[in-house]
Amino acid sequence: MRKNLTQKTILIIAVLLVFVFGIIGLPSGLSGKALKASLLKRISLGLDLKGGTHLVLQVMVDEAVNAATDNDVSHIQSDLQQNGITGATVTKPDATHPETLAINGVPLDKAGDLRSLLESRYGSEYDLHSGASGSFTLTMKPSAEADLKSRTLQQAIDVIRTRVDSLGVSEPVIQEYNLGSNQILVELPGVDDPGRVRDVIQSTARLEIHEVMGGPWPDEQAALQALGGAVPYDSVLLHTAPGASAPGSGNDVYQIRKTAEVAGTDIRDAQSSRNPNTNEPEVVFYLTTAAGNHFADFTAANKGKSLCVVLDNKIQEVATIRDQIRDQGTISGGGITEQQAKDLSMLLRTGALPASIHYLQESTVGPSLGADSIRQGVTAAVMGMLAVMIFMLVYYRGAGINADLALFLNLVILLGFMGYTGSVLTLPGIAGVILTVGMGVDSNVLIFERIREELHAGKSPAAAVDQGFAHAWTTIIDTHVTTIVSAAILFLFGTGPVKGFAVTLTFGLLANLFTAVFVSRVIFDANLNRKQRGEAISI
Numbered sequence: 001m002r003k004n005l006t007q008k009t010i011l012i013i014a015v016l017l018v019f020v021f022g023i024i025g026l027p028s029g030l031s032g033k034a035l036k037a038s039l040l041k042r043i044s045l046g047l048d049l050k051g052g053t054h055l056v057l058q059v060m061v062d063e064a065v066n067a068a069t070d071n072d073v074s075h076i077q078s079d080l081q082q083n084g085i086t087g088a089t090v091t092k093p094d095a096t097h098p099e100t101l102a103i104n105g106v107p108l109d110k111a112g113d114l115r116s117l118l119e120s121r122y123g124s125e126y127d128l129h130s131g132a133s134g135s136f137t138l139t140m141k142p143s144a145e146a147d148l149k150s151r152t153l154q155q156a157i158d159v160i161r162t163r164v165d166s167l168g169v170s171e172p173v174i175q176e177y178n179l180g181s182n183q184i185l186v187e188l189p190g191v192d193d194p195g196r197v198r199d200v201i202q203s204t205a206r207l208e209i210h211e212v213m214g215g216p217w218p219d220e221q222a223a224l225q226a227l228g229g230a231v232p233y234d235s236v237l238l239h240t241a242p243g244a245s246a247p248g249s250g251n252d253v254y255q256i257r258k259t260a261e262v263a264g265t266d267i268r269d270a271q272s273s274r275n276p277n278t279n280e281p282e283v284v285f286y287l288t289t290a291a292g293n294h295f296a297d298f299t300a301a302n303k304g305k306s307l308c309v310v311l312d313n314k315i316q317e318v319a320t321i322r323d324q325i326r327d328q329g330t331i332s333g334g335g336i337t338e339q340q341a342k343d344l345s346m347l348l349r350t351g352a353l354p355a356s357i358h359y360l361q362e363s364t365v366g367p368s369l370g371a372d373s374i375r376q377g378v379t380a381a382v383m384g385m386l387a388v389m390i391f392m393l394v395y396y397r398g399a400g401i402n403a404d405l406a407l408f409l410n411l412v413i414l415l416g417f418m419g420y421t422g423s424v425l426t427l428p429g430i431a432g433v434i435l436t437v438g439m440g441v442d443s444n445v446l447i448f449e450r451i452r453e454e455l456h457a458g459k460s461p462a463a464a465v466d467q468g469f470a471h472a473w474t475t476i477i478d479t480h481v482t483t484i485v486s487a488a489i490l491f492l493f494g495t496g497p498v499k500g501f502a503v504t505l506t507f508g509l510l511a512n513l514f515t516a517v518f519v520s521r522v523i524f525d526a527n528l529n530r531k532q533r534g535e536a537i538s539i
Contacts, residue, residue, distance in 0.1 A: 019416025
């Protein structure tokens with residue numbers, strides 16, 4: 001018996017030391033300041049305690065559908081020409097339904113060939129319907145549209161996370177916001193420049209290189225007049241950005257080919273630098289091997305023609321092709337600052353957002369408010385724990401010391417868990433700690449009251465302790481499992497602070513199973529081992 005107690009005591013001490021290390025690690029000193037710094041390094045504070053920015057973003061997934069069908073319009077038109085189906089046009093007849101494409105003017109003798117072509121190449125994503133006078137309608141399948149929107153949302157989350165990580169924001173929360181459709185929750189603890197972060201997150205940074213087909217014109221009206229009143233199907237009109245490096249002046253308009261020769265996904269790397277001639281900031285970008293080979297072939301075959309660099313649907317530069325260009329280009333001019341060049345290069349490296357985003361909510365928690373929350377939360381936790389410990393001592397006398405030791409170890413294990421797993425402590429998380437203390441006391445009360453009942457029934461102290469733990473165990477398991485299931489639901493469907501509550505509550509309940517049952521039992525057995533057979537225990 002004594003040997004088993006020694007082994008169990010060593011196990012409890014080892015667990016205590018392991019989780020104390022999880023809380024403070026290896027501090028640089030033993031002063032209060034050094035211990036506090038080590039504690040904050042191991043246990044990260046959430047947005048509501050550290051201060052920072054809370055954002056809810058709406059991803060405009062319909063834009064991704066529109067962009068995908070725009071691409072398909074261009075591809076289908078090219079397929080028609082390659083297969084000798086002349087005179088047919090591909091359009092999107094209803095701007096409010098970008099998932100629908102229309103093909104008109106198909107010669108009747110070519111209708112069968114076109115149907116076979118469309119079914120083989122686009123049948124997996126579109127439903128095909130034929131109409132009168134050689135017309136066809138392609139409608140994106142609901143499953144394909146839903147999959148595209150889902151991928152758009154996930155890609156937006158990945159891009160935003162990469163951008164935020166590159167800014168050095170610690171412990172950010174970036175995830176789908178389950179309280180809305182196609183929304184993203186972003187929490188950035190400790191952000192000291194929310195304006196810059198907002199600009200970086202919101203920018204689509206969609207860089208493309210297009211062939212210039214006409215222009216410049218002073219405005220869209222002049223451009224349409226020069227084009228005979230309508231823009232050809234394979235081109236679009238775009239304005240130049242303020243300060244762009246392009247012939248003409250002001251907000252000029254160019255006709256550019258709709259299909260890009262180089263798209264944002266073709267960019268392999270981008271870095272900010274300075275122009276060796278003017279010393280002005282610029283961005284140098286590099287293309288992937290496949291994109292570089294295509295661009296080299298295109299520029300070699302189109303010397304003397306013009307290209308434009310388009311960023312976020314604005315023309316940044318227009319230049320004439322003098323020589324073959326392979327895999328490198330620059331963006332400069334327009335009064336770009338060094339910080340803007342760094343941000344733009346970072347955006348190009350991390351990739352473009354697949355669709356624009358709108359800000360639905362934006363709130364900022366100041367560090368002073370967070371410090372006040374920490375102070376009040378810790379005060380509430382300490383006062384609550386002291387009150388509980390005093391009550392247990394008064395009501396259960398000697399056994400109350402047992403319960404208080406178990407509660408203290410419970411708190412150490414909980415904080416050690418958080419230190420090892422890198423969990424973020426939030427204000428609701430502190431509430432979870434306080435609730436864990438209550439749950440721990442509840443377990444001890446169940447055990448102690450059962451022991452009292454067994455003693456009143458005339459059993460010996462050793463038998464009463466044994467029966468008390470044996471009969472209370474089932475009830476303790478039931479209460480803990482049901483609460484952990486509730487916490488799991490909160491974690492799966494809740495937002496950041498609610499998840500913090502669920503995490504601390506779950507860790508605390510698991511720790512309580514160890515302390516209330518195993519540790520408390522060891523203390524009782526050690527106490528009984530020092531007493532004479534049949535001697536009463538203080539409870």
